[in-house]
Amino acid sequence: MxxxxxxxxxxxxxxxxxxxxxxxxxxxxxxxxxxxxxxxxxxxxxxxxxxxxxxxxxxxxxxxxxxxxxxxxxxxxxxxxxxxxxxxxxxxxxxxxxxxxxxxxxxxxxxxxxxxxxxxxxxxxxxxxxxxxxxxxxxxxxxxxxxxxxxxxxxxxxxxxxxxxxxxxxxxxxxxxxxxxxxxxxxxxxxxxxxxxxxxSGGSRAVAAIRAALRLPDPAVAAPPVPAGAELNISGLADVITPNDSFYRIDTALVVPQIDPADWSLRIHGMVENEVVLTWDELVALPLEEGYATMSCVSNEVGGTLIGNARWLGYPIRELLARARPMADADMVLSRSIDGFTASTPLEALTDPDRWSILAVGMNGEPLPLEHGFPVRMVVPGLYGYVSATKWVVDLEVTRFDRATAYWTDRGWSERGPVKLQSRIDVPRPGQGLSAGDTVIAGVAWQPHVGISRVEVQVDDGPWEDATLATAISDDTWVQWSLPWRATAGRHVLRCRATNALGETQTSEVVGVIPDGATGWHEFPVDVF
Incomplete structure (x- = not known):
C-alpha cells in the first residue's frame, strides 16, 4: 500500500x-x-x-x-x-x-x-x-x-x-x-x-501603400531592348531576366526597414571638399538611367542560385561623388543602410565612367520592392553584394580602407570583392533522371563588368565541347548557353567552365566562399535510363 x-x-x-x-x-x-x-x-x-x-x-x-x-x-x-x-x-x-x-x-x-x-x-x-x-x-x-x-x-x-x-x-x-x-x-x-x-503593422502597410501608388519618372537614358537571342526558352533554365519575386535576398535585416520616400535623404561626407545631401525629390528629378545588371552574393556556392539579373533604374553614383569632390588620397566609400549595415566599396569602382554604378530606385519596371531596398539601394556591377549592394542606403562616407571597415570585413571577409568568373548547369538538374536519347545541357555563365566569350561542357572525361552562347544583354549580365547531348544509358558526370571576354578560363581549383567567393567547376552526376 x-x-x-x-x-x-x-x-x-x-x-x-x-x-x-x-x-x-x-x-x-x-x-x-x-x-x-x-x-x-x-x-x-x-x-x-x-x-x-x-x-x-x-x-x-x-x-x-x-x-x-x-x-x-x-x-x-x-x-x-x-x-x-x-x-x-x-x-x-x-x-x-x-x-x-x-x-x-x-x-x-x-x-x-x-x-x-x-x-x-x-x-x-x-x-x-x-x-x-x-x-x-x-x-x-x-x-x-x-x-x-x-x-x-x-x-x-x-x-x-x-x-x-x-x-x-x-x-x-x-x-x-x-x-x-x-x-x-x-x-x-x-x-x-x-x-x-x-x-x-502600421508602418509596413503605410509604406507598402506609398510604394504601390508611386510612379517613377521615365528614364532619361532607357535600357536597350533585350536582344531577341538572349532567351533560349529551355524549360528549367533560369530566365534571363529574374522576376522580382524570384530574385534572391540575402541581408541582415530580420524586419524589412520601412522608409517613406518623403523622409529619405542621402548624405555624402567624409574625405570630400563639398558635403552633399540629397532628398528623394531631388534624386528622382535627376536624369535617371536604365540598364541591366546581374548581382550575386559572395555566399553563392559553385552552382548556387544566389544570383539574379534585373533591369534597374537609377542615377550614376559617380555624378554625385563628382559634386562632393573626394580628396586625392581617398580610396573607399563606406555605404550605410538605415538599419546600420555597412559596405566598403572601392572608390574607383564608383567613379569609373565605364562601370554603371547607380543609386537604384526601380527594379524591372517598378519601384524597388520593400525587401530589395525601397526606396533606394546601390547597384554596382562586377562586385559582390557584401561590398557594394547596400539596401535602404542613407549615407556614403568617403574614406580609406586603412581607416574604416565594414560589416562583413569585420567578420573576416576580404575588403574588395570582385565577382569571380563562374558558370552553372541548370538543365538537367542534379539528381534528375533522364531517358536515353537526344536532350540538352544548358545553363548560365557570368562575370559582370567583364563579360563571357565562351562556355565549354564536358561529359565524363571526354573532350570539352563548345556550347552555344545566347546573345548577352551586355557585359554586365549573365548569359545563357546550351549544348545538344545524345545521352546513353548509365551514370554520367557533367561539368562546365567559362571563358571571359579577356580570354581567362574559369579555374578548376575548388575554393569555398570565404573570404571572397567560391571557385571551381560546376559538376554533378546524372543517371540516364
Missing amino acids: ADARGRGAERARVQDGWLAAAAGAVAAVLGAGLGELSAALIAPASSPFAAIGGALIDVAPSWAKDTAIAWFGTADKAALLTGIALVLLAVAAVAGLLERRRPPIGLAIAVALGVVGAAVALTRADAGALSWLPSSIAGATMAVSLRMLLRLLPATAERSDDAPPTTPDRPSEIDRRRFLVWTGGAAAVGLVMVLGATLV
Missing part, C-alpha cells in the same frame, strides 16, 4: 512538473504575442524577436552564417526566428518548472528576458525612443501570466504520500481542468496576437 502511494506521489510530481513547464511556455507565447503586437503598433524594428535575432546575426561567426545560408538559403531568416522561438519556449518551460519548485526564480527569468530584449533593442542602429517598450511588455506579461497560471495548478499535485486518492469530481481534478482551459486560452490569445502583429 505504501509503495502504491509512493508511486502515485511520484506520478503526481512528474505531472505537476509537466504542467508547470507548460505554464511557462504558454506565458512566453502570451508575452511574445503582446510584445510583437505592441512593436507592430509602435515600430516594427523594435520587435523583440527582430531585436534578439538581429543581435544574434551581428555576433554570430562567419561560419555560422555561411552554414545557415548553405542549409536554408533565402529562408535563413525564417530558420533563425524559428530557432529563437524554440529556445524561448525551452527557457520558458524551465522557468515555469523553477517557479513552481523554487519561486521566485521563474519570475526572475521572465523579467530578465524582458530586460535583455529591451537592452538589445536600444543598441540597434535603427532604435527609436520607445524601442525598449515591446520587450519590456513581453517580459512583464510573461511574468504576470506565469504567476497567474501556476496559481491555477491543483493543490493535490503537492499532496503528501499519505493523502487520500482523488476522484474526478474532487476539487483537484476541477482545478486541473480549469488550469488546462486557461493555458489553452492564453496560448490561443498569444498566437492570435502574433498573427495580428503581422497583419496590422
Whole structure:
C-alpha cells in the first residue's frame, strides 16, 4: 500500500512538473504575442524577436552564417526566428518548472528576458525612443501570466504520500481542468496576437501603400531592348531576366526597414571638399538611367542560385561623388543602410565612367520592392553584394580602407570583392533522371563588368565541347548557353567552365566562399535510363 502511494506521489510530481513547464511556455507565447503586437503598433524594428535575432546575426561567426545560408538559403531568416522561438519556449518551460519548485526564480527569468530584449533593442542602429517598450511588455506579461497560471495548478499535485486518492469530481481534478482551459486560452490569445502583429503593422502597410501608388519618372537614358537571342526558352533554365519575386535576398535585416520616400535623404561626407545631401525629390528629378545588371552574393556556392539579373533604374553614383569632390588620397566609400549595415566599396569602382554604378530606385519596371531596398539601394556591377549592394542606403562616407571597415570585413571577409568568373548547369538538374536519347545541357555563365566569350561542357572525361552562347544583354549580365547531348544509358558526370571576354578560363581549383567567393567547376552526376 505504501509503495502504491509512493508511486502515485511520484506520478503526481512528474505531472505537476509537466504542467508547470507548460505554464511557462504558454506565458512566453502570451508575452511574445503582446510584445510583437505592441512593436507592430509602435515600430516594427523594435520587435523583440527582430531585436534578439538581429543581435544574434551581428555576433554570430562567419561560419555560422555561411552554414545557415548553405542549409536554408533565402529562408535563413525564417530558420533563425524559428530557432529563437524554440529556445524561448525551452527557457520558458524551465522557468515555469523553477517557479513552481523554487519561486521566485521563474519570475526572475521572465523579467530578465524582458530586460535583455529591451537592452538589445536600444543598441540597434535603427532604435527609436520607445524601442525598449515591446520587450519590456513581453517580459512583464510573461511574468504576470506565469504567476497567474501556476496559481491555477491543483493543490493535490503537492499532496503528501499519505493523502487520500482523488476522484474526478474532487476539487483537484476541477482545478486541473480549469488550469488546462486557461493555458489553452492564453496560448490561443498569444498566437492570435502574433498573427495580428503581422497583419496590422502600421508602418509596413503605410509604406507598402506609398510604394504601390508611386510612379517613377521615365528614364532619361532607357535600357536597350533585350536582344531577341538572349532567351533560349529551355524549360528549367533560369530566365534571363529574374522576376522580382524570384530574385534572391540575402541581408541582415530580420524586419524589412520601412522608409517613406518623403523622409529619405542621402548624405555624402567624409574625405570630400563639398558635403552633399540629397532628398528623394531631388534624386528622382535627376536624369535617371536604365540598364541591366546581374548581382550575386559572395555566399553563392559553385552552382548556387544566389544570383539574379534585373533591369534597374537609377542615377550614376559617380555624378554625385563628382559634386562632393573626394580628396586625392581617398580610396573607399563606406555605404550605410538605415538599419546600420555597412559596405566598403572601392572608390574607383564608383567613379569609373565605364562601370554603371547607380543609386537604384526601380527594379524591372517598378519601384524597388520593400525587401530589395525601397526606396533606394546601390547597384554596382562586377562586385559582390557584401561590398557594394547596400539596401535602404542613407549615407556614403568617403574614406580609406586603412581607416574604416565594414560589416562583413569585420567578420573576416576580404575588403574588395570582385565577382569571380563562374558558370552553372541548370538543365538537367542534379539528381534528375533522364531517358536515353537526344536532350540538352544548358545553363548560365557570368562575370559582370567583364563579360563571357565562351562556355565549354564536358561529359565524363571526354573532350570539352563548345556550347552555344545566347546573345548577352551586355557585359554586365549573365548569359545563357546550351549544348545538344545524345545521352546513353548509365551514370554520367557533367561539368562546365567559362571563358571571359579577356580570354581567362574559369579555374578548376575548388575554393569555398570565404573570404571572397567560391571557385571551381560546376559538376554533378546524372543517371540516364
